[in-house]
Amino acid sequence: CRSCDGKGLFFTDPSYGYVQGFRDYAAETRVYYLDLATLEVSIAAEGFRQPNGVCASPCGRFIYATDTAYEVGDGTQCQACPRAIYQLDVAGPRGALSNRKLIANVNEGIPDGIKCDTDGLLFVGCGDGVRVYDPFADKEDCHLGTLLVDGGVSNLTFCRNVLVANNQTRMLAVELQTTGAERNDDGNNTL
Secondary structure, three states: OEOOOOOEEEEEOOOHHHHOOOOOOOOOOOEEEEEOOOOOEEEEEOOOOOEEEEEEOOOOOEEEEEEOOOEOOOOOEOOOOOOEEEEEEEOOHHHOEEEEEEEEEOOOOOOOOEEEEOOOOEEEEEOOEEEEEOOOOOOOOOEEEEEEOOOOOOEEEEEOOEEEEEOOOOEEEEEOOOOEOOEOOOOOEOO
């Protein structure tokens, strides 16, 4: 995802490609930052088992990242591994992130794709569909609801007020009464 100042990109590199035979090395499971001016990559955050989805809050103070280690990548699950959504503070230059805070554990599939709306709510592709979370509510009350989708949702994005979600066999578009907090090339919200 694009940093809020428009100067860089945050991304993850889970090791699923290695487990599934697409890549000949296991990735370091971290959140990274790419400086668009220098094209230098730096480590933004460590301590994840399988960091996967990542998005920025509309205010620019937080990055949200999912950890999907519950799905091993070979068709099996690791019951003791995370399937969690975290909030990290944007702490400084070159994409440094700190103060990782657990927002929610998912109990259906894994939290894969993740996006914010302009109000700061999280839309997360999970095993039962699109789950909506308020990252500032208590953990017990942060799951606001689920748009159920047969087969779950692996990835999603906003196109203004339309949420586009997909899984392996279907794609759907849902008009919402909110707008995605996607950022354009200068770092401003695309509205």
